[in-house]
Amino acid sequence: MRTALALFEVRRLLRSPLLWAAAALAVTWRATMTWQMMPNWSLEAVHTATATLIVGAAALVAANLVTTRDRRDGIREALAALPVRAPARTSAAVVATCAVAVLGATAATLLLLATLSVDAVPAGRLDVYELCGGVAAVALAAALGVALGRWIPHPMAPLVAIFLLGMAMIVGAGGRLLPVVFVWDMPVHLSRPSGLHVVYVCALVVLAGAAALLRYGPRPARVTAAVTALAVAAGVTTATAGEAQDVPAATQHCERRGDLTYCAFPGYEPWIALWAGAVEPVARALPPAARAHLPQIRQRAGGDMEFYLPQADADRSVRPGQTWGRNGGETAYRRTLAARTAAAITGLPWGGRNSQVDSLSCDARDQARTVVALWLAGHTAAQRLPVDVEIIRKFGNRRVGTMGRSDMGWVDYSAAELEYSRHLLARPGARQAVWEHWDRLLDPRTTVRQALPLLGLRPLPATYSALPADRMREEACP
Amino acid sequence: MRVARLMLRPLARTIDWTPLAVSALLTVPLALFAGAGADPGPALYYAVVLLRLSAILIGAAAGFVLVDPLAAGTGPVPVPRWLRQGVRALLGVAAGTLIWACVFTVVRSRLPGVPLPLAGLAAEAGVCLALALACTASTLRRYPDRPAALVGAVVLSGVLAATLFLRGDASPWIMPGEPGWEEVHRVWLAVSPLPVIWLAVANRDLR
Numbered sequence: 001m002r003t004a005l006a007l008f009e010v011r012r013l014l015r016s017p018l019l020w021a022a023a024a025l026a027v028t029w030r031a032t033m034t035w036q037m038m039p040n041w042s043l044e045a046v047h048t049a050t051a052t053l054i055v056g057a058a059a060l061v062a063a064n065l066v067t068t069r070d071r072r073d074g075i076r077e078a079l080a081a082l083p084v085r086a087p088a089r090t091s092a093a094v095v096a097t098c099a100v101a102v103l104g105a106t107a108a109t110l111l112l113l114a115t116l117s118v119d120a121v122p123a124g125r126l127d128v129y130e131l132c133g134g135v136a137a138v139a140l141a142a143a144l145g146v147a148l149g150r151w152i153p154h155p156m157a158p159l160v161a162i163f164l165l166g167m168a169m170i171v172g173a174g175g176r177l178l179p180v181v182f183v184w185d186m187p188v189h190l191s192r193p194s195g196l197h198v199v200y201v202c203a204l205v206v207l208a209g210a211a212a213l214l215r216y217g218p219r220p221a222r223v224t225a226a227v228t229a230l231a232v233a234a235g236v237t238t239a240t241a242g243e244a245q246d247v248p249a250a251t252q253h254c255e256r257r258g259d260l261t262y263c264a265f266p267g268y269e270p271w272i273a274l275w276a277g278a279v280e281p282v283a284r285a286l287p288p289a290a291r292a293h294l295p296q297i298r299q300r301a302g303g304d305m306e307f308y309l310p311q312a313d314a315d316r317s318v319r320p321g322q323t324w325g326r327n328g329g330e331t332a333y334r335r336t337l338a339a340r341t342a343a344a345i346t347g348l349p350w351g352g353r354n355s356q357v358d359s360l361s362c363d364a365r366d367q368a369r370t371v372v373a374l375w376l377a378g379h380t381a382a383q384r385l386p387v388d389v390e391i392i393r394k395f396g397n398r399r400v401g402t403m404g405r406s407d408m409g410w411v412d413y414s415a416a417e418l419e420y421s422r423h424l425l426a427r428p429g430a431r432q433a434v435w436e437h438w439d440r441l442l443d444p445r446t447t448v449r450q451a452l453p454l455l456g457l458r459p460l461p462a463t464y465s466a467l468p469a470d471r472m473r474e475e476a477c478p
Numbered sequence: 479m480r481v482a483r484l485m486l487r488p489l490a491r492t493i494d495w496t497p498l499a500v501s502a503l504l505t506v507p508l509a510l511f512a513g514a515g516a517d518p519g520p521a522l523y524y525a526v527v528l529l530r531l532s533a534i535l536i537g538a539a540a541g542f543v544l545v546d547p548l549a550a551g552t553g554p555v556p557v558p559r560w561l562r563q564g565v566r567a568l569l570g571v572a573a574g575t576l577i578w579a580c581v582f583t584v585v586r587s588r589l590p591g592v593p594l595p596l597a598g599l600a601a602e603a604g605v606c607l608a609l610a611l612a613c614t615a616s617t618l619r620r621y622p623d624r625p626a627a628l629v630g631a632v633v634l635s636g637v638l639a640a641t642l643f644l645r646g647d648a649s650p651w652i653m654p655g656e657p658g659w660e661e662v663h664r665v666w667l668a669v670s671p672l673p674v675i676w677l678a679v680a681n682r683d684l685r
Contacts, residue, residue: 018632163534
């Protein structure tokens with residue numbers, strides 16, 4: 001009888017658009033966010049589990065609707081004639097809602113993994129327990145929906161539960177007690193007791209199911225299930241209380257490829273080939289003598305390289321971060337890595353400047369080495385003008401002006417340098433000309449006008465050298 | 479107008495105020511935690527997230543105001559349905575606005591140095607409230623039962639989740655002080671009549 005009831009509820013839930021719409025939303029949302037990002041399995045497992053909580057919210061509401069059905073108008077009388085009572089309906093609801101929730105969450109998880117695998121050279125290690133934790137959390141939401149429906153049979157109850165869990169996750173309250181422990185930052189190596197956390201969440205599922213049934217009296221089986229689940233959950237929480245979640249960065253793995261040395265964190269070794277694809281065209285464009293002292297490509301902890309504002313590095317190494325692109329998203333990463341490498345080779349300043357002038361950027365206009373740097377980087381990907389970074393006084397909402405930030409860092413240049421580098425790339429014999437006058441071209445005192453005859457280029461109109469009118473005051477790059 | 483005034487008290491007695499009371503009991507105490515950290519950046523983030531989630535919870539709770547437990551028996555009464563439901567909606571809007579204003583006042587008092595743009599955040603809250611009421615009103619036309627009020631919450635949550643992955647100027651949830659705040663909130667204001675019109679249409683007579 002209970003099996004038949006559970007199957008009936010399963011069939012009804014499978015036809016409900018709520019769960020499937022939530023699963024579609026979770027997949028669309030996460031797939032859109034990650035489509036152009038190279039997956040790092042260690043973090044993606046956590047983010048995927050977090051995304052499935054959208055399915056969990058829907059499961060909580062759906063389970064609550066299933067449970068509170070017998071309190072709606074006219075249903076109570078109809079149910080009174082049936083051979084089974086509320087406890088049987090409750091256990092059937094727990095089993096059915098958990099089963100369908102697990103199905104929906106698993107489908108969403110597998111679809112997300114499939115979208116993450118498209119055109120991917122993944123880093124890190126996929127922790128299956130993290131994914132299982134997400135699916136278990138969705139089952140917990142379903143069981144909680146049933147328990148709330150039995151103890152607080154008001155449609156507002158699931159909304160309150162979702163609000164409280166959402167707030168707890170957003171502000172980071174609850175820590176390891178939450179069903180899914182979100183990772184806000186980007187640790188180099190994520191190591192946490194994910195297997196035990198799955199046990200903890202499964203214990204909570206049993207506890208919620210038992211709590212739903214305890215509404216109809218403390219029968220031995222229900223009490224035993226609740227006490228056991230509580231003991232397991234408490235035991236796991238105690239056992240994992242002292243375990244560190246983020247292990248400090250391990251020693252980097254370094255690899256020599258051609259003239260360059262690449263160093264990556266453990267798990268990121270497959271990305272060395274991606275970095276090499278961006279940097280090697282720059283290295284090949286250098287005169288042979290200049291290839292002896294190339295900067296190291298050494299990975300740093302942290303996110304997007306484009307938005308990273310480096311401080312001056314003593315060893316002038318080029319520092320790609322823990323992100324890379326795919327499905328077209330790699331173009332910006334390749335362009336930036338090539339530009340940073342070219343900037344390091346040509347001696348352009350590295351980090352933001354903290355001098356007396358207003359802007360962090362330095363002015364690299366009318367320096368021959370800027371043209372050379374853009375020419376070198378242009379062998380990998382077409383370079384672009386610096387972007388205007390708006391400076392807004394945060395708590396007055398007042399716009400102060402703009403700073404120029406290029407792919408080379410806080411190095412500002414104009415359309416003239418970019419245009420000369422494009423002409424140079426298109427000109428046959430440019431490589432020989434650059435190699436021949438290499439030392440002079442890299443001298444910061446050599447102006448573009450002095451370099452033009454050496455490179456066989458014709459001058460452009462002066463209007464090309466103008467910067468935006470609202471650019472803040474910048475010093476010349478040293 | 480006179481009839482509407484006469485109906486206020488009897489309708490207020492029939493409304494299930496529990497959801498709105500619960501939302502007030504949850505959101506106002508949470509507002510007391512605003513500014514718990516010393517850094518104004520995270521404090522602003524917490525405050526704005528709380529105000530936005532409060533707006534969604536209050537909107538979802540306000541939907542219950544439209545549920546008429548005697549809907550099946552009030553068809554033949556002389557006062558038209560649009561007026562009865564309109565008065566219910568007004569009561570819900572008034573109570574919801576009051577609760578959200580309380581949350582905002584508490585948050586602002588906890589963060590005296592952090593400018594919270596009232597107009598923009600209120601426009602967001604107003605649209606959330608009206609949208610939840612409109613969804614519930616539409617559902618009540620076919621399913622005149624209490625769970626119909628959940629539809630408003632589900633739609634609001636869906637809209638929130640669907641718009642979270644919009645980036646830059648396309649995102650309706652930018653933070654105060656970010657470029658584009660004014661433009662985005664002009665859009666919020668521009669779309670605000672739509673759920674109100676939808677609510678009015680959904681409240682019309684059934685026959």
